Amino acid sequence: MSQSxxxxxxxxxxxxxxxxxxxxxxxxPIAGQPMIAYPLQALQPxxxxxxxxVIGPQMEAVARTVAPAQTVVQDPPLGTGDAVRAxxxxxxxxxxxxxxxxxxxVLYGDTPLLRSExxxxxxxxxxxxxxxxxxxxxxxxxxxxxxxxxxxPGGRILRIVEAADANSEEYAIGVCWGGLMLIQARHLFxxxxxxxxxxxxxxxxxxxxxxxxxxxxxxxxxxELLPEELIGINTRTELAEAEALMQRRLRRGAMEAGAxxxxxxxxxxxxxxxxxxDVVVEPNVTFGPGVTVGEGARICSFSYxxxxxxxxxxxxxxxxxxxxxxxxxxxxHVGNFVEVKAARLxxxxxxxxxxxxxxxxxxxxxxxGAGTITCNYDGFNKHRTTIGEGVFLGSNTALVAPVTxxxxxxxxxxSVVTREVPADAxxxxxxxxxxxSGRATEIRARLRRKNN
Ligand code: UD1
Ligand code: MG
Numbered sequence: 001m002s003q004s005x006x007x008x009x010x011x012x013x014x015x016x017x018x019x020x021x022x023x024x025x026x027x028x029p030i031a032g033q034p035m036i037a038y039p040l041q042a043l044q045p046x047x048x049x050x051x052x053x054v055i056g057p058q059m060e061a062v063a064r065t066v067a068p069a070q071t072v073v074q075d076p077p078l079g080t081g082d083a084v085r086a087x088x089x090x091x092x093x094x095x096x097x098x099x100x101x102x103x104x105x106v107l108y109g110d111t112p113l114l115r116s117e118x119x120x121x122x123x124x125x126x127x128x129x130x131x132x133x134x135x136x137x138x139x140x141x142x143x144x145x146x147x148x149x150x151x152x153p154g155g156r157i158l159r160i161v162e163a164a165d166a167n168s169e170e171y172a173i174g175v176c177w178g179g180l181m182l183i184q185a186r187h188l189f190x191x192x193x194x195x196x197x198x199x200x201x202x203x204x205x206x207x208x209x210x211x212x213x214x215x216x217x218x219x220x221x222x223x224e225l226l227p228e229e230l231i232g233i234n235t236r237t238e239l240a241e242a243e244a245l246m247q248r249r250l251r252r253g254a255m256e257a258g259a260x261x262x263x264x265x266x267x268x269x270x271x272x273x274x275x276x277x278d279v280v281v282e283p284n285v286t287f288g289p290g291v292t293v294g295e296g297a298r299i300c301s302f303s304y305x306x307x308x309x310x311x312x313x314x315x316x317x318x319x320x321x322x323x324x325x326x327x328x329x330x331x332x333h334v335g336n337f338v339e340v341k342a343a344r345l346x347x348x349x350x351x352x353x354x355x356x357x358x359x360x361x362x363x364x365x366x367x368x369g370a371g372t373i374t375c376n377y378d379g380f381n382k383h384r385t386t387i388g389e390g391v392f393l394g395s396n397t398a399l400v401a402p403v404t405x406x407x408x409x410x411x412x413x414x415s416v417v418t419r420e421v422p423a424d425a426x427x428x429x430x431x432x433x434x435x436x437s438g439r440a441t442e443i444r445a446r447l448r449r450k451n452n
Contacts, residue, residue, distance in 0.1 A: 006123065006182070007094070007101045008048040009087040010039050010066075011206075012109030013056035013074040018234045024059050026109040028239055031246045032270030032289040034065050035233060038112035041271075045116050046123065049101045050091050053109070054083040079203025080108075081195040088189055104188055106206065108179035110233045113245055118229055122182055125223050132187050132218035133210055135160075136180035140227040145234065146176035147207045149222055157220040160207035164200035175222075177207060178230030187218060246271075259293075276312065285317070294330065308340075311347070329364070343374075346389060358382075359401065363389030369413060371396040388423065 016025025026036035036053070043051060051069045055062045056077050063071045074086040084106060094101050103126065107114070118136075126134045135157060137149055147160040148170050160177050161170045183191070191209040199205060210220050233239050250269040251261055258277035261267050266283045273287040276295035285299050288306030293299065297310050300317030307324030310316060313331045320334050325342035328334060332345045335352035343357045346364035351357060353370035359382050360374050372393050374385040383401035387393070391405050394413030405411065406423030415429035 005101060006046075006048055006103040006105050007050040007052070007091055007185075008039075008043050008105045008107060009084055009091075010036070010051070010053045010069075010107045010109050011080055011083045012036055012062055012066075013054045013059070013077040013083050013086075014080075014110075015056065015077065016110075016234075019236060019239075024056070024062055025233065027061055027065065028233070030112050030233075030239070030243050030271075031250060032287075033272070034062075035112045035242075036062060036065055036109045037271075039107045039109060039114060040066060040069060042114050042116045042119055043105075043107075046119055048105070050094060052087040052090050054087050079197070079201070080206035081192055081204035081208055084188075084206050085192045085204070088192060092189070102185050104183045104185050106181050106183065108232060111179045111230060112233065112242055113229045113231055113249075114180065115229060118225055119180075121225075122180065122223060126182050129221075130184070131221045132184050132213050133157075133220040134182040135210070135220065135222040136178040136230060137175050137222035137224045138178040138227040138230045139174050139224070140176060140231070143174055143176050146178075146232070148173040149175045149177055151175070151222075152214075155221060156214065157210055157222050158214045159211040160205075162199065162201075162205060162207060175224075177222075178225060178227070179232050180225075180230065181206075183209070187213065282318070290324070291322075357385075360385040360387065360399075362387045363391060363407065365389060366391040366393070368393050369395035369397060373398050375400045 012026040014025060019025050027034045053066045053069050053071045054074050055071050057073060057075045072086050072090045074083045077083065122134060122136060140146060145163045147162050148166055149157050150159045150161055150170065152158040163171065191212050194212045195204045195208045197204055213220050228245055231238065231242055233242050247268060251264040251267060254269060254275045255261055257275065259275035259279040259281060261281050263283035267281050268286045270287050270289045272289060274292040276293055278296045279293050281299045282301040284301050286304045290307040291305045293310040294312035296312055297314040303317035303320040305322040308322035308326040310328045311330040311332060314328050316334045319336040321339045323341035326340040327344040329345060329347040331348045333350040333352055334340060337353065338351050338355045341358040343360040345362045348365045349362050351368035355368055355372045356374060358374050359376040366387055366389060375398055376382050376385065385399045385401045386404045388405060388407035390408045392410045394411055394415065396414045397411050398416045400416065400418045403417055403420065405421040408424040409421045410426045411417060411421060412428040412430065415427060417427065417429055421427045
C-alpha cells in the first residue's frame with residue numbers, strides 16, 4: 001500500500017459549454033495529448049494514496065484515457081462542490097481518522113500546465129504550517145472569470161467569491177483561485193455537505209467550502225503560484241493560449257536536452273516527443289504524438305511526423321511525412337515528398353525523392369529511386385513488401401504487394417514488380433522500347449498537310 005497521506009480528486013465532469021464542442025472539454029488535446037492526461041502525469045511522481053477522476057455521464061472516452069485511475073460518474077453534474085462530494089463517497093472508507101489518507105488534493109481537469117514540482121511545493125507548505133484548506137492563489141493578467149480570494153487579517157482567506165456573484169469591489173480583486181486546493185480530510189465531508197446552490201449559477205460551488213470553513217474558525221490560507229501554471233481552459237481561445245505556453249515549455253526542454261531548434265517558435269512538439277543530443281530541427285516541423293529522434297539526426301523543414309522512430313544520424317525532409325509505425329534506423333535518408341507508414345528502413349537505406357513506402361521492410365543500404373511506390377492496398381486489404389539489403393530500385397518502380405525483392409537485386413527503372421525478385425538478379429519489368437527510324441518526320445509532315 002502507498003505511504004502517501006494524500007488522495008487526489010480530479011474534476012472532469014463539467015459539460016464544457018464554453019468550448020461549444022461535441023467532445024468533452026478535458027479530451028481536447030494540448031501538445032498531442034488530452035488535457036486530462038496532464039494532471040495525472042503531474043501527480044504520478046508524488047504517488048498519491050488514491051486518485052479518483054470525476055467524470056460526467058457518457059464520458060467513457062475520458063474513463064479509458066485516465067485508466068487505471070478510478071473514475072466516478074457525477075450524474076447530473078451539479079457543480080464542482082457536488083463533484084467532490086461524489087468522489088468523496090467513492091473513497092470515504094480510506095479517509096482519516098481510521099483510514100490511511102488525511103489530506104485531499106483537489107485538481108481541476110482543465111488546468112493542464114500545472115507541474116509536479118508545484119504540487120510538491122503545495123504539499124510541503126501544508127506540512128510546514130497545516131491549514132484546514134490550503135489554496136493555490138495567483139494574479140493573472142486578466143482575472144476575468146476566476147474566483148476572487150477575499151482575505152482577512154493575517155493573510156487568512158475568508159471566502160472565495162465567484163466572478164458571476166462578485167460585487168464591483170470584489171470583482172476588482174486581482175488575487176484569484178487557481179483551481180487547486182488541499183483540504184484536511186477530516187473536515188471535507190462536513191464542509192462539502194454544507195454547500196448550497198444559492199448563487200448565480202444555481203450550482204454547488206466547491207469554492208463555497210472556504211467561507212464555510214472560515215465561519216467555523218478553521219484556518220484557510222493561500223500560496224501564490226505562477227498564473228502560467230494555473231491557467232484554466234474554458235474556451236477555444238484559452239485552449240490556444242495553453243497550447244502556446246506548453247509548446248514554449250517543450251521547446252525549452254528539448255533545447256536543454258541538447259537539440260538545436262533553428263526557429264523554435266515554428267516547431268511544434270508533442271508532450272512525448274524525444275529528441276536526442278545534437279538533433280537539428282530546421283524551421284516548420286510538426287512532431288505529432290509518439291516520435292523519437294536519435295542523436296545527431298537532421299530534420300529538414302516542412303516535415304510532419306507521428307508515431308515514428310528516427311535513428312541516429314538520419315536525415316529526414318524537407319517535406320517528409322512519417323506516419324505511425326515508420327522506423328528509420330541509423331543514417332537513413334528520407335527526402336522530399338517521401339511518405340513512410342508501418343515500414344522499417346534498415347541502416348543507411350535511402351529514399352530521397354517522391355516515394356511511398358507502406359507496410360514494408362527495407363534492408364540496410366538499399367537505395368529506393370525517385371517515384372517508387374509500394375502498392376500495398378487492393379481496395380480491401382493491406383499487403384506487405386519485403387525488400388532485402390543492398391538493393392537498387394530504379395526510379396518509378398511499382399512494387400505490387402505482397403512481393404519480395406531479394407538482397408542485392410537490381411530493379412530497372414519503370415518496372416512494375418508483381419512477383420518475387422531473386423537475390424542479385426537484374427529485373428526488368430517494363431514495356432520494351434521500340435525505335436522506328438524516321439517515323440517522327442513522316443508524322444509531322446502528314447499532320448502539317450492535314451492542318452493546312
Ligand atoms: C472554477 C472555480 C473558480 C476558479 C477556476 C480556476 C468553481 C465554482 N469555480 O471556475 O473559482 O477560479 O475554476 O480555473 O469551482 N466540473 C465537474 N462537475 C461539475 C462542474 C465542473 O467535475 O458539476 C469540473 C469541470 O469539468 C472542470 C472543473 O470542474 O474540469 C472546473 O469547472 P469549470 O466549469 O471549468 O469552472 P470555472 O468556471 O473555470
Ligand atoms: Mg475552468
